[in-house]
Structure formats: C-alpha cells, structure tokens
Amino acid sequence: MSTVPHLLHPLPVTIESISTEGNNVTFYVTEPLPTGCPNCLSPLFTKSGNSDDRLYRDEPLRDQHVTINLKRNRYKCKACNRLFRATIPGLDTRRRVTTRLIEHLEAHFHKRSNVELAEETGLLEKTVREIRKEFYDRLFAERQTVTPKVLGIDELYKNGEYLCLLTDLENHTLVELHIGREKERVVQYLRALHSPKDVQIICIDMYSPIRNACRTALPHAKLIVDKFHVMKLINDKFTDALKSLKRDPLKSLSRKDTTWLKTTYTRLEPAAQRRVDTLLQGDKKLNLTHQAKERFYSLYSAPDRAHAGAILDDWLKFVADQHLSEWHRTADTIRDWRDPILNFFDTSPPITNAFTENMVQKIKALNTKAKGLDFETLRSKALFECVPKTRAVKRPRINPFASRPAGFSAGFSIPPYDEVIENLGIPLHELFRVWLKDSNVPNLPEKSKSCV
Numbered sequence: 208m209s210t211v212p213h214l215l216h217p218l219p220v221t222i223e224s225i226s227t228e229g230n231n232v233t234f235y236v237t238e239p240l241p242t243g244c245p246n247c248l249s250p251l252f253t254k255s256g257n258s259d260d261r262l263y264r265d266e267p268l269r270d271q272h273v274t275i276n277l278k279r280n281r282y283k284c285k286a287c288n289r290l291f292r293a294t295i296p297g298l299d300t301r302r303r304v305t306t307r308l309i310e311h312l313e314a315h316f317h318k319r320s321n322v323e324l325a326e327e328t329g330l331l332e333k334t335v336r337e338i339r340k341e342f343y344d345r346l347f348a349e350r351q352t353v354t355p356k357v358l359g360i361d362e363l364y365k366n367g368e369y370l371c372l373l374t375d376l377e378n379h380t381l382v383e384l385h386i387g388r389e390k391e392r393v394v395q396y397l398r399a400l401h402s403p404k405d406v407q408i409i410c411i412d413m414y415s416p417i418r419n420a421c422r423t424a425l426p427h428a429k430l431i432v433d434k435f436h437v438m439k440l441i442n443d444k445f446t447d448a449l450k451s452l453k454r455d456p457l458k459s460l461s462r463k464d465t466t467w468l469k470t471t472y473t474r475l476e477p478a479a480q481r482r483v484d485t486l487l488q489g490d491k492k493l494n495l496t497h498q499a500k501e502r503f504y505s506l507y508s509a510p511d512r513a514h515a516g517a518i519l520d521d522w523l524k525f526v527a528d529q530h531l532s533e534w535h536r537t538a539d540t541i542r543d544w545r546d547p548i549l550n551f552f553d554t555s556p557p558i559t560n561a562f563t564e565n566m567v568q569k570i571k572a573l574n575t576k577a578k579g580l581d582f583e584t585l586r587s588k589a590l591f592e593c594v595p596k597t598r599a600v601k602r603p604r605i606n607p608f609a610s611r612p613a614g615f616s617a618g619f620s621i622p623p624y625d626e627v628i629e630n631l632g633i634p635l636h637e638l639f640r641v642w643l644k645d646s647n648v649p650n651l652p653e654k655s656k657s658c659v
C-alpha cells in the first residue's frame with residue numbers, strides 16, 4: 208500500500224480502500240484532521256454529528272473515470288461554539304471536482320470539445336461547458352488588447368448572419384470578432400479599439416461599407432485592398448466571359464483550353480501557348496477579353512506605385528477604347544478602388560490579408576466541427592483557440608568543418624594530430640634509441656618494440 212497514496216497526490220487525504228466498477232475507479236478516503244477552528248484559530252474542537260460521504264470527480268486515471276468518496280466530518284469549536292469543516296486544499300470550492308481536474312480540462316479546451324472531455328472525465332457535458340465558460344471569462348478579464356498598427360478586416364458568414372473579424376497583420380493575432388458588417392456597426396467596432404489613433408494601415412477586401420466605415424472611424428489610416436481580392440475580381444470576370452463564349456455552339460472550348468486561357472500566358476508551356484494563340488487568332492472577342500485579363504495581371508509585377516498607376520490607367524483606357532461592355536462594371540469598380548489598390552505598392556514588405564483569410568477559414572472549421580455554435584462561444588473559441596500555424600525560423604545551414612578558427616573542433620572529436628603533439632617533449636622512439644645504445648641491451652622484446 209505504500210505507493211497508493213501517491214495516486215491522489217497532492218490531495219492530503221488517506222486512502223482507505225479502492226474499488227473498480229466498469230470504467231470507474233472509486234477511492235474511499237478520509238480527510239485530515241483540522242489544525243484549528245477557522246474562525247478563532249482555537250485548536251480545541253470536538254466532532255459534531257455523524258460523518259457523511261461526498262463524491263468528487265478527479266482527473267482520469269489511465270482512461271478510467273475517477274471518483275473520490277470522501278468521508279466528511281463536522282467539528283464544533285470549544286472556544287467560539289461554531290461548527291466547521293476541515294479545509295482540504297486541492298478540492299474545488301464550488302463544484303464536487305478536484306482542482307487538478309479543472310486544470311486538466313483547461314489544458315485540453317483548445318483542442319477538444321465539451322462532449323469529448325465529458326466522456327473522458329465522467330462529468331456531465333453541462334458541467335464541462337460551465338467550466339469552459341468560466342475559463343474563458345477569466346481569460347477575457349486578463350486579456351490585454353493592443354491596438355494593431357496594421358489592421359486586417361474580413362467578414363464571414365455564419366448561420367444567417369455576417370461576422371466581422373479584426374486581426375493584427377503585423378503580429379499575426381486575432382483582435383476581435385463582432386456581429387454584423389454594416390457601416391455603422393463597423394464604425395463602432397473601430398472606435399472601440401483600445402487606441403484607434405495607433406492604426407496606421409488597414410487591409411480590407413472590396414466591400415464598400417467596410418471601406419466607408421474605415422474612412423469615417425479611422426480617417427488617418429491608409430487603406431489597402433487585399434491583392435488576392437483584386438485578382439479574384441478579374442479572374443471571376445474572365446471566367447464569366449469564357450462561360451458566355453462557351454454557350455455559343457459554334458465555339459467549342461475544351462476544359463484544357465479553358466484552363467490554359469485562364470493561366471497567365473507567360474507561365475504556359477510553349478505547346479499551350481501555341482494552342483492559346485490559335486484560339487485567340489480565331490476569335491476577336493475572346494482575344495480582347497484575354498488581353499484585358501493579361502494586361503491587368505501585369506499590375507502586381509510593377510516595381511512601384513507610379514508604374515502600377517500607369518498600368519492601371521492603361522488598362523482602364525483599353526477597356527473603354529475596345530468597348531468591352533462585359534468589363535465596364537469591373538472597370539468602374541477598379542476606378543472606384545484605385546487609391547486603395549495602389550496603396551499596396553507603398554509598403555515594404557507588401558501587406559495582404561492572407562492571415563485574416565486563414566483565420567476566417569479556421570473559425571469556419573471550428574463552427575462546422577461543433578455543428579454550429581452560438582456567437583459568444585464561437586468568439587471565445589476563435590480568440591483563445593485559433594492559434595496560427597507557427598513557422599520554424601530558418602537558420603542558415605553552416606558546415607561545421609568549414610572555416611572554423613584554429614583549434615576548434617565539433618563535438619568531442621580529437622583535434623587535428625599536429626596540434627596534439629605540441630610541446631610534449633622528446634619523442635619516445637628517440638628515448639628508446641638513446642636508452643638501448645647506452646644499456647647494451649641487444650634486442651628489445653617484440654611487444655616492447657611494438658610499443659615504440
């Protein structure tokens with residue numbers, strides 16, 4: 208029995224017996240004697256009434272639920288006549304659970320659901336949910352929000368409503384998740400930031416109410432449209448144009464043709480380029496639409512804002528001059544967003560909303576995994592559980608044997624031979640030679656010779 212008390216360490220209880228039934232282990236334990244009355248600290252007290260059994264849930268033991276059956280006593284202080292119970296550290300004061308079980312749950316909340324944790328520990332799902340909520344409330348109270356210098360904004364759709372996600376694009380952290388993406392609401396959210404004047408750059412997608420909200424709430428901040436949203440606008444437009452061409456029974460475009468037409472021309476293999484050339488030569492409308500796409504694609508290869516501005520203006524002129532009616536609405540949008548598009552070229556390194564998009568996908572996955580969460584739970588889970596993927600810091604690979612200072616060697620290997628023999632005196636074979644010469648010993652034994 209000497210090792211048994213360690214099973215419930217650090218609970219200061221004495222294990223009287225253990226029973227196992229199904230997936231549950233029950234420890235029958237007795238409490239330690241109190242040191243004194245908690246009210247007057249008097250060490251004089253007597254037991255009062257009968258003891259009663261109380262069941263506590265503890266951390267699982269080798270995949271088995273653990274129940275602690277604790278025999279509790281009541282005591283009466285002889286000095287102040289008050290009734291009291293012994294204080295047992297390690298037991299939660301609000302629930303019949305041990306504090307280490309709560310710590311176990313808190314350590315696993317970020318990767319396991321309430322149902323999974325309830326199954327593992329033997330608690331009710333409702334109890335796990337309550338403990339999780341208290342844990343998040345504590346985290347919210349301790350949370351220190353820092354206003355990002357580079358703010359990312361994106362929206363996501365969940366159960367019939369839009370949510371607005373704010374991120375710190377510099378430090379790759381989630382700032383806040385809000386309900387709604389209407390201008391007035393977003394203005395409120397931005398003004399509620401800890402220090403709105405600290406925001407220097409905002410990266411958004413091409414959604415006008417959010418742009419207008421940013422201009423109202425944070426007029427000093429530079430707006431940048433996410434590069435991938437701009438490219439997506441052009442790609443979608445070109446795909447639509449191809450679809451309308453495909454509907455013409457006289458023009459047959461295979462799936463491969465469509466893929467090649469959508470791909471940037473310079474990235475195609477020579478054979479694919481020849482096929483695209485043939486397709487474009489035979490169809491003037493397709494040729495112009497393809498040119499519109501290709502000309503826009505060169506925008507993000509521009510070395511600076513001035514070049515990018517020139518490419519954009521050329522593109523707008525091309526669409527207008529060639530009367531590409533299906534591109535007119537896209538051209539209007541691009542014209543409307545010209546400044547935020549070109550602001551992309553003012554920052555180094557370039558700023559995109561890729562991190563925000565990544566977090567949106569993670570939050571959607573959280574919601575799907577839990578089969579739909581209420582907003583507050585989703586918000587807590589998003590803020591405390593959506594941890595971005597960490598990237599290993601790349602260190603340059605150095606050959607340990609190349610260009611090291613003299614005398615350096617890696618690990619415990621023997622340094623180069625010519626450094627070992629420094630200052631070791633006269634070589635042994637010289638000593639033997641002198642000794643043999645003086646002592647007239649005719650021959651050394653074979654073994655000694657080999658030692659020389």
Ligand SMILES: [Zn+2]
Binds near residue numbers: 245289
């Ligand atoms: Zn007392």
